[in-house]
Amino acid sequence: MNEPLLRELVPAVIGVLVRRGADFAAAEDAVQEALAEAVRVWPDHSPRDPKGWLVTVAWRKFLDAARAETSRRNREVRVEAEPVPGQCEAVDDTLQLYFLCAHPSLTPASAVALTLRAVGGLTTRQVAQAYLVPEATMAQRISRAKRTVSEVRFNQPGDVATVLRVLYLVFNEGYSGDVDLAAEAIRLTRQLAAKTHHEEVAGLLALMLLHHARRPARTGADGRLVPLAEQDRRLWDTRLIAEGVDVLQAALARDRLGEFQAQAAIAALHADAQKAEETDWVQIVEWYDELVRLTDSPVARLNRAVAVGEADGPRAGLAALAGLDPALPRHSAVLAYLHERDGDLVTAARLYAEAARSAPSLPELEHLTRQAARLNARLRG
Structure with a gap:
C-alpha cells in the first residue's frame, strides 16, 4: 500500500x-x-x-x-x-480546499485544526503537538469543528491570514515531525503566491524556502539533531536560499511588513553568514523587535532573548528572558544555554536536564540530554 x-x-x-x-x-x-x-x-x-x-x-x-x-x-x-x-x-483542488476550510463559521483555531486533520492528513496527535495541547483536547476541538460545518455549504472562502497559518503549521510539522509535509506546504504556498500579490504570502514562501534550504544539515549521519551554530553550511541549498531572498526582497519592497516577512528576514540573515560567528546578531535583534511589535508573541520574545544574548552578551539575554513565563515551551533550554554562556555550568546542566523532560520531540530530547551529560562530565572532570 x-x-x-x-x-x-x-x-x-x-x-x-x-x-x-x-x-x-x-x-x-x-x-x-x-x-x-x-x-x-x-x-x-x-x-x-x-x-x-x-x-x-x-x-x-x-x-x-x-x-x-x-x-x-x-x-x-x-x-x-x-x-x-x-x-x-x-x-488540483487542494489549495482551494485550504481556503474553504478557513470558513467564517469557524474560529481561526478550529479552522486550522480541521484543515490539518482533514486536508493536511495529520493525525489528531500530530495536530495536538502543533498546538502544544493534550491530544484529548484537540480531538474535542476537531469534533466540534466538524459538527459546526456539517450543515455549511462551503461557498464562502476564508481569509488569507488563516490559510497562511494553516500552511505554516503544516510546514512546521513536515519540517520537524514524523510526517514529511514540508515539500507539500511549499508547493501549496507557491500556488497561492502565483495567484495573489499578498506580501505575507510571499513572506511565508520566503520563510519556508530559507528554512528548507538548511534541512540537509539539521541532522547528522547518526540522526542526531545539529544546532544551527554547528551545522555544516556547505550542505545548505544555495539555490533555495537565493530564491527565498529574492522573494523576500520583492515582498519587503511593497512596504507592508507582516510577521512572516519579519521571520523570513531573520532566516535570511542566518543564511547570509558563511560561518556562525559571522552572523549579524545586531540586525537580527532589530528584526525580532519588529516581530514582537507585530505579534507580541511570547515565542518571538523567547527567540529575541537568544539573539540579545548573542549580540550583547549572555547576561543581557538573561535579562531579556526574565519577564517571560517559565512554562513557555523551550524556555528551560534557552535559559540553560544562556547560563552556560555566562559560565554557570551547574545551573545550565540542571536546566538542560529539565528541558529534556519536556522536549516536544525525540531528537530534541536526545540533544538536550546530551547537553546535560556533557556539562556534568565537565563538572566531574
Missing part, C-alpha cells in the same frame, strides 16, 4: 466531492470510507488511475449516505452522474 500516494490524493479527492456539492464533513467521511476500501482492494488490484478510483468510490459512498438521509430530512438530494472508473478531471 502506497501511503504517501494516499496522503497526497486525499485533499484533492475531498476537493472534488466538495466541488460537486457535498458538504465538507460528509466529503471527508466518504473519502475515509474510500480509503478503507483502497486498503482492502489495492494490494491485489492496483488501479491505473488511483485518484479516479478514489473519487468514484468516495462519491458512491457519499451518495449512499445522502440517499439514506433523504427520508429523515425530507428533501431531495441532487444526484450527479458517477464518473467512469479510471477517469478524473485533472484539477
Whole structure:
C-alpha cells in the first residue's frame, strides 16, 4: 500500500466531492470510507488511475449516505452522474480546499485544526503537538469543528491570514515531525503566491524556502539533531536560499511588513553568514523587535532573548528572558544555554536536564540530554 500516494490524493479527492456539492464533513467521511476500501482492494488490484478510483468510490459512498438521509430530512438530494472508473478531471483542488476550510463559521483555531486533520492528513496527535495541547483536547476541538460545518455549504472562502497559518503549521510539522509535509506546504504556498500579490504570502514562501534550504544539515549521519551554530553550511541549498531572498526582497519592497516577512528576514540573515560567528546578531535583534511589535508573541520574545544574548552578551539575554513565563515551551533550554554562556555550568546542566523532560520531540530530547551529560562530565572532570 502506497501511503504517501494516499496522503497526497486525499485533499484533492475531498476537493472534488466538495466541488460537486457535498458538504465538507460528509466529503471527508466518504473519502475515509474510500480509503478503507483502497486498503482492502489495492494490494491485489492496483488501479491505473488511483485518484479516479478514489473519487468514484468516495462519491458512491457519499451518495449512499445522502440517499439514506433523504427520508429523515425530507428533501431531495441532487444526484450527479458517477464518473467512469479510471477517469478524473485533472484539477488540483487542494489549495482551494485550504481556503474553504478557513470558513467564517469557524474560529481561526478550529479552522486550522480541521484543515490539518482533514486536508493536511495529520493525525489528531500530530495536530495536538502543533498546538502544544493534550491530544484529548484537540480531538474535542476537531469534533466540534466538524459538527459546526456539517450543515455549511462551503461557498464562502476564508481569509488569507488563516490559510497562511494553516500552511505554516503544516510546514512546521513536515519540517520537524514524523510526517514529511514540508515539500507539500511549499508547493501549496507557491500556488497561492502565483495567484495573489499578498506580501505575507510571499513572506511565508520566503520563510519556508530559507528554512528548507538548511534541512540537509539539521541532522547528522547518526540522526542526531545539529544546532544551527554547528551545522555544516556547505550542505545548505544555495539555490533555495537565493530564491527565498529574492522573494523576500520583492515582498519587503511593497512596504507592508507582516510577521512572516519579519521571520523570513531573520532566516535570511542566518543564511547570509558563511560561518556562525559571522552572523549579524545586531540586525537580527532589530528584526525580532519588529516581530514582537507585530505579534507580541511570547515565542518571538523567547527567540529575541537568544539573539540579545548573542549580540550583547549572555547576561543581557538573561535579562531579556526574565519577564517571560517559565512554562513557555523551550524556555528551560534557552535559559540553560544562556547560563552556560555566562559560565554557570551547574545551573545550565540542571536546566538542560529539565528541558529534556519536556522536549516536544525525540531528537530534541536526545540533544538536550546530551547537553546535560556533557556539562556534568565537565563538572566531574
